[in-house]
Amino acid sequence: MAWKPREIMKELEKNIKEVGKERPEVQAFLEFTGKLMAPRTLDLKTKELICVAVATYIKCKYCIVTHVYNALKAGATEDEVMEAAFVATEFGGGPAISHCVTLVNETIKEFAHEFEN
DSSP, X not given: OOOOHHHHHHHHHHHHHHHHHHOHHHHHHHHHHHHHHSOSSSOHHHHHHHHHHHHHHHTOHHHHHHHHHHHHHTTOOHHHHHHHHHHTXXXXXXXXXXXXXXXXXXXXXXXXXXXXX
């Protein structure tokens, strides 16, 4: 299966807007997430790398694409993103490895050039 990270991200954004018009819970969740991800003791890059690992562990394609993109945007290197994803394999085993070598890898390839330092 060939993943298309940019299309996955666009699908999620479209549906968040669509459902968010009818369901105030969506906006409340987005506001909560914004506050949660604000830098405090942990900076945004670190928080996004944690999210990459968790997203890989739970095998959520929308979460993987969103948080790989956000981690790269926050200044994470391709190696940092992949290492964070591989940490998930400590708990997620084969399914987590499968997502590391497919969707995480393809999302890095799709977006990394947009955030090169």
